[in-house]
Amino acid sequence: MYFTKPAFTLFIILVVISVNIKAQYIKENLIQKGEEEILKSNYTGAILILNQEIEKNTGNHLPYFLRGLAKKELGDNIGAFNDFSTTINLHPGFSKAYYYRCIQKIDFKDFYSALTDINKAISYNVTNSDYYIARGYLYNVLKDTTNAMHDFNTAIFLNGNNSNAYLNKSLLEIDMKQYDKALININKSIGISPFNLYSFVIRGFIELNNKDSLGAKEDYEFVIAKDSTHILAYYNLALYYHNQKNYEKALFNYNKVISLNPYHSVCYYNRAALFAEKEKYVEAMNDYDHVIKINPLNIYAYYNRAIVKQYLSDYRGALADFSKVIELYPKFQKAYILRSNIYMQLKNYADAEKDRKLANYIYNASSDTLNFNKSDSVYLIPLLDFRSESQAMDTSEGHLQYKSFQIMLKASYTLIPDNSNYSINEYNEQIDLLNQNKNVNLKIRMDNIDSKLSYGNIAESKTLLDSLSPKNKIFIVSNCLWNVILSGLLKNYNEALYFVSQIPDSSEFSYLSSFLKGNLYLKLGEQEENIEFNNPFVESKPSTGINNNYNLAITEFSTSIIKNRKFSYAYFNRAYAKSSINDISGAIVDYSSCIYFSKTNGEAYYNRGLLYIFIGDRENACSDFSKAGELGVAEAYSLLYKYCK
Template sequence: MKHIIVLILLAILPLHEIRAQYNTNRLIISGQSALYYEDYVLSIQYFNQALAAKPYLYEPWFYRGLAKFYLDDYTGSEADVTKAIELNPYVFNMFELRGLCRIRQKHYAQAIDDYTRSINLNPQNQTAWYNRALCRIEDKDYVQAQLDLDTVITRWKSYASAYSLKAQVYLLQADTLTADKWLDKSLQVAPYDVDAWNMRGMIALSRAEWKNADTYLSKVIHLKPKNAANYVNRALARYNTNNLRGAMSDYDTAIDFDPDNFLAHYNRGLLRMNLGDDNRAIEDFDYVIRMEPKNVLAIFNRAILLDKTGNLRAAIRDYSTVINQFPNFWTGLSRRANCYRRLGMTAKAELDEFRILKAQMDKRVGKQMRWSAAKAKQMRRRSEIDMEKYNQIVVSDDNSAEHEYKSDYRGRVQNRVAGNEPLPMFCLSLVRYANDVRSYQPFVPSVDAFNRRNPSLVIYVNNKQQRLDETLSQHYLAVVDSLSTRINSEHSEKRIMPLLIQRAVAESVTQNYDAALSDLNTVLGSDCTSVLALWHKAYCQSMANEFSNATVLSNSTVEKDRLNHDMTFALNRSKVVDCLNQAIMLDHENQFLYYNRGCALLVNKDYAHAIDDFTRAINIDNGLAEAYYNRGLARIKNGSQQEGIADLSKAGELGLYNAYSVIKRLTSKN
């Protein structure tokens, strides 16, 4: 009997281990899926569960660190990735991520160590070589930075960023001639390299070659039009060539892109002051003073403007603030005395005038220089506090180009969505649909009937994924657990099927698409005519496809693997259309099924049939803004731009404001 018990235990224990391993893998995959779809807090919840079960696995530590990195928790991210490295010190990507965390915390020496270890594991890692050179520059180790960059240029001769960075190092070493030569090489390799043109502009500004600076920075703006600093720098060049209208336009644009840009507001205020636009200049200095309440130079300039516009008491207030900090500032005393006289406050005016006279008689103070036309063209550094320079254009303390560290993580998630991407499918959800303009709730008779039969958990129709915070993540995961408990305790197949649909919907809200597909397949195995199961299966399959495609393509380098993946991906895409075909046969008055099939065909680049399906959806519901939007994109891609713009216009009218930015981009190209 003892032998039999031992044999049974030996047979059962591996099954438990396999099941635990399977569940942990499912948790990790669900966490990766949530990470891909930018639900960082939700992904952390999944990795927490995986770590609670198996804290010795390095992957959940690493992925949880990655999620924290995207949430700008660099300290927490570094701690998690460090733990992952302790468990498996042979994955070069983990050293890269920890290096980025340390860079964000300005721990450059430690970041250098991480990139060195990454390079030791993978000497062909171009990103690690480049970032290590950048860290050495931050650490002012220019000699070693040059050696790293020499290696990069030797191995990757067409890598223009390395040539530009080498030029920047020479600039930091005050060797502008050699820097120019390396910039020439960079532009030979990549004529449209923004960094190289930007550095040329900086060199021209430092040499006071204003026309050249304007030309170079104009090329930078053409290649990278949404960077406020580029407009501020070009405005300086234009100001010094007396192109005041152009300088003003650049400051306006810089503020449009970066409303809190100090230099743009301050210098635009000075420029408006110079042009006599006093009231709007006051607005700029008001903004600067709200940003920096103790900026005496801005306060004094505002005092002058208030004085000129007749607000004498406010001018006296600002003059007094400056004089309290600089008691021997003659210009301020003289201007305040003038304000006092105009207000009839003769005694106070004479007191200020006496202080000026006394200061002028005191040989230790000396005589103040008068403001000349030449002085107006002088500049001061932002951190420089000299009341003699109150009317000078301000430049940044450090005018060097901002370093941009290379990273596979940067943009793989945040910048996944392109400008003209179609809107997603409608699905079953636990979250209400929300539109910015109109109170519209999608209604489908079959969903309404399901809710009336199963009122314990209301299901909605939605196409907007909700970003889950910690509270919502825990709530929806608890919903899944609650439904699982009910399913396990239920013995009637008829009552289990609706619970499986509800759980599949809850699992899709928590980005666990594989589990949702498993539940929906179970439902369809019992009832192949379930429209809701077919509808939601198509949606979950499409989301799983996108995640799988991005993951495989980013990790696979073998051509055979890519071919196998392409075949699998094509098969999975056809599953989406097949599910929707079956659902439409069962419910041909459901506009969302036609819309979803249009989305699937649009992904397959079958634009003509996608347009037909979006049209059918609009014929059933002419207020379906998403159908107009996606039909507009399909028509544009199919060569019918005018019809496409008309559809986008209608979508904007119905509340989808993104349509207007797409229209603007399209019309600006023509």
């Protein structure tokens, strides 16, 4: 019987240091307020507060450290790593910064460098039990079980109430197949920290290996009763039922996992195996497709899908999948054997013989292979656990491309009327002049969100402008610009284009008029595509007259930039227009220019990150999502979780 082995995991507790407020700080200083927001789990709010402190005082290590903690909790491992590194540069003796940077390096699988950091942390503080737990984990990853056990015992000696020390020691004993000892230590962990539901999942696994299947089932169900969203409990309960051949309940729990996490590739993999066992090959094929879409380097998914295709008599499809397996892992001996069989069925005897010889050579020459036996039997690779996802499948390096996903770019900027006090204007001189117009009872600001004013408010102001004489409507530039803005909001684009064409190039508003004209062409392009203003950027776009509006928009934004080369919003909008015609490299350059002139524009980082994902550059994408989150774009953290873990 196959049981999933829980991934050996380092458990840490977020430790927010108690900041000793010095006398020179005012009572409610920004560091203290940021720490309070972290304690309230308002991590995005904490980051925005700490950003203010960092801007005021770049030499203080504490706001960087606290911001790193907040980013870590939001899943921004890159941002957290950078902040902990800055903390160390500013305060080389700060042990907690080494500890948390070690944790980030573990997430990056940079284990030897992580070991250097945790040794540094211990050298500055030899009595912190959490540091020994982290080092014990690293020793176990590096196959040094003796030193791993020594560090877990040291952690327990230093703090006998540290539940994580017992938990991690139990996980090490599971690795060593010492299940009786593991059960003792996991029970100690639960006794100290009965609210850590993960410990009950671990105990369930131990109980299964001690032939106490009822106890395991009770632990999994206990966890689910306490937390109906606990993915690991549902996943292990699904495997329990799967091994019991109770397919109906196994399927229910697999479905629950996928409903909670639609990107859980291992669950799709195991559900596919269930469908295959029930001879539901089409459903199995669909699930293997999902696995490969999420993780294109999963060799087992290609291998199993090839077998399912054989059952469906799709021999050429199976041939392609076995070839992909061999491309990703050339030592996969069984794949050569099965591909040889398909070549035989397709009467390609030469390639069949070549594969047969290669399979025999691999079998006899190397122990570092994914061998099963030398037979021609066809069977699926068994169920996978979480560890298999990272250790057994990703056998080659490469960038992932997510071109099957739609990505939602942040919308282009424009001038919108809004009577709120909120403003992100960077070009206040011209905008203030517009706001002084006595013929309009509205104020204007630059933004990329919809106006909060009603259609009636906008129409009323447009009526006031329309009551002016033709001469005043056109020759007073401020009135003319207001007509452009309001007509555009009322979707009278041709009227808006008429008014914008009346603004002379000599006007101080000239760069704004070109900018607004570009926005009108953007709107016309989107209108022809029959999509919403904040449109999803997809791989293919129509290529006829629609693109012409985008090209006209690009021309106008370029004109605005010529008139004011530091006008960051024009670069942003030109990038948006370029992405709409699939000029991805040009869009990336323009978002970079926007960032150069406006380093706090989080949405430019966000959009550029999405385009990096589109072209398969995850490293730069994740860096941009990290910066976007730091600058207040909350959606960036979900993308960090999706693409950067």
